[in-house]
Amino acid sequence: MLEPNHSLKLRKTLDEKARMNFVSGIRAHVLNDMASGMRAVWDGEVEPRFRRKRRRGAKTGPEVHNAIKSNEYFKFYSSLRVTAQDLVWQSVFPPLDRERDQLKAEALALRKNKNIGSLTLDPKLEVPRYVSAIDVHLMAGNYDGEYDTDDVAAGALYDNGFAVFSFGLMGRNHDDIGQSIAGFIRRKYPHLKPKKILDLGCTIGHNTGSWKDHFPAAEVHGIDVAAPCLRYAHARAQVQNRAVHFQQMNAEHLDFPDASFDVVFSSMFLHELPKKSIGKVLAEAYRVLKPGGLMLHMELPPNSQLSPYDAFYLDWDSAYNNEPFYKPFRDMKPQQVCKDAGFDPKKFVQHVVPSVGWYGEQVLAEAATHQQDVDSDKTGRLADGVRWYCFGAFK
Numbered sequence: 001m002l003e004p005n006h007s008l009k010l011r012k013t014l015d016e017k018a019r020m021n022f023v024s025g026i027r028a029h030v031l032n033d034m035a036s037g038m039r040a041v042w043d044g045e046v047e048p049r050f051r052r053k054r055r056r057g058a059k060t061g062p063e064v065h066n067a068i069k070s071n072e073y074f075k076f077y078s079s080l081r082v083t084a085q086d087l088v089w090q091s092v093f094p095p096l097d098r099e100r101d102q103l104k105a106e107a108l109a110l111r112k113n114k115n116i117g118s119l120t121l122d123p124k125l126e127v128p129r130y131v132s133a134i135d136v137h138l139m140a141g142n143y144d145g146e147y148d149t150d151d152v153a154a155g156a157l158y159d160n161g162f163a164v165f166s167f168g169l170m171g172r173n174h175d176d177i178g179q180s181i182a183g184f185i186r187r188k189y190p191h192l193k194p195k196k197i198l199d200l201g202c203t204i205g206h207n208t209g210s211w212k213d214h215f216p217a218a219e220v221h222g223i224d225v226a227a228p229c230l231r232y233a234h235a236r237a238q239v240q241n242r243a244v245h246f247q248q249m250n251a252e253h254l255d256f257p258d259a260s261f262d263v264v265f266s267s268m269f270l271h272e273l274p275k276k277s278i279g280k281v282l283a284e285a286y287r288v289l290k291p292g293g294l295m296l297h298m299e300l301p302p303n304s305q306l307s308p309y310d311a312f313y314l315d316w317d318s319a320y321n322n323e324p325f326y327k328p329f330r331d332m333k334p335q336q337v338c339k340d341a342g343f344d345p346k347k348f349v350q351h352v353v354p355s356v357g358w359y360g361e362q363v364l365a366e367a368a369t370h371q372q373d374v375d376s377d378k379t380g381r382l383a384d385g386v387r388w389y390c391f392g393a394f395k
């Protein structure tokens with residue numbers, strides 16, 4: 001496990017660190033070694049049986065899921081993965097319970113004494129039920145749970161849980177997605193030169209700050225519905241000397257004027273929204289973009305571009321990890337979703353961006369000058385050789 005490299009550090013005892021490392025290790029084992037084992041079980045055992053019975057191969061992810069779900073290896077994989085997911089958050093609770101007041105005091109002091117960027121909360125904002133009523137990916141209290149005034153606990157839970165969850169693959173700052181994609185876009189579209197950038201569903205701003213690094217002259221905004229995450233995001237950005245403007249806002253009804261941004265970005269956001277809301281969010285992105293501006297969403301690749309096995313594999317979270325909107329989102333066709341929101345289909349873009357942390361700057365720079373196909377074997381998985389899929393459109 002890589003510890004976050006900013007202050008607002010959650011102090012942990014050696015026992016607590018050991019527990020977190022243990023959970024990280026189990027997750028790495030399940031998602032790398034056991035995932036390979038499960039693929040071998042499918043290829044060598046379950047798929048041939050399916051083929052004999054149906055006289056054809058599986059055509060969809062649900063067919064693979066139905067065929068494999070009674071298999072002992074799949075059951076063990078799934079049960080261990082669910083348990084490890086629960087332990088991710090459980091491993092953060094003891095130090096968080098002890099240090100919560102201290103973190104809150106640090107965040108408040110940063111806001112009072114330093115105050116670069118800004119934090120604007122809206123106590124009247126109604127948090128949508130698809131956030132307030134669900135503990136998404138088993139995170140107790142979800143993003144918006146508040147236990148105190150000026151609470152930052154949900155942000156600290158997410159930040160420190162993410163360190164355990166990602167077993168070091170996202171970098172110390174958990175910003176591999178942001179650094180890779182912002183670095184890619186800067187090279188791929190040198191004419192863009194954005195003056196204003198917006199990150200939707202920014203949570204603790206870990207991927208928002210990357211846009212400031214790559215476009216230092218730009219005004220960078222991050223919005224989210226969850227106040228405790230935004231307080232934490234603002235404090236975290238100040239510790240890192242990044243001037244980012246965080247606002248509590250619903251991406252379905254943005255409080256920004258028409259044509260005010262050059263880039264509207266999101267990462268790992270849309271798959272947590274119901275279909276109807278996705279349509280509204282993209283229509284809002286269209287509205288607030290300037291002509292010639294770019295909307296870009298990092299997500300796992302759509303099922304239509306994956307093999308049935310990969311579709312099944314990436315949809316696992318929808319069935320077992322409290323991610324009810326994940327599969328319906330991944331069943332949507334990105335090009336159609338952008339068109340429905342008002343974008344010209346000829347201006348649709350999709351990219352597979354190599355992880356800068358994994359492959360380095362040189363590979364990222366080369367990727368920006370070559371068009372690549374979606375490679376379903378590696379894209380978006382926390383496994384060796386990570387790459388990030390993103391789609392969107394120019395206005």
Ligand SMILES: C[S@@+](CC[C@H](N)C(=O)[O-])C[C@H]1O[C@@H](n2cnc3c(N)ncnc32)[C@H](O)[C@@H]1O
Pocket residue numbers: 128131143144177200201202203204207223224225226229249250251252266267268269272273
């Ligand atoms: C999976 S997290 C996004 C993670 C982050 N963007 C990243 O790069 O990893 C989803 C975030 O979206 C926020 N959210 C959900 N619905 C929203 C909405 N309608 N408007 C704004 N934020 C929303 C949640 O509060 C949560 O912080």
